[in-house]
Amino acid sequence: MKTTKRKYRSNPLRSLHLAAKDIHAIGALDKTTMRQFDVACLTPVGQIKPQAIRRIRANARMSQAIFALALNVTTSLVSQWERGEKKPSGPSLKLLALADKKGIQAIL
Numbered sequence: 001m002k003t004t005k006r007k008y009r010s011n012p013l014r015s016l017h018l019a020a021k022d023i024h025a026i027g028a029l030d031k032t033t034m035r036q037f038d039v040a041c042l043t044p045v046g047q048i049k050p051q052a053i054r055r056i057r058a059n060a061r062m063s064q065a066i067f068a069l070a071l072n073v074t075t076s077l078v079s080q081w082e083r084g085e086k087k088p089s090g091p092s093l094k095l096l097a098l099a100d101k102k103g104i105q106a107i108l
Helices: 011-025 031-041 050-059 064-071 075-083 090-102
Strands: none
Touching: 011 031, 050 075, 050 090, 064 075, 064 090
């Protein structure tokens, strides 16, 4: 099993989250509650700069149109992100962060 390094909001929340994981592992904490701990304890995705979006797309070797299809957004919106006219948010921001960290194949 591959482990990934997680970023926590603080050291106390790290300890709380690790304890919750152990409790979940023995079956005393349900999956829904564990997800709530994940959201509360882990660091949220930060903003991504226009140059980073362009780099993610270039690393994926995709045109703006194909990249937009992969993210389920319009080509115009990808262009606006790359020019800094708009900022990605919500699910798009999460998908971009995932594509940046694990490659475009992680979201396809």
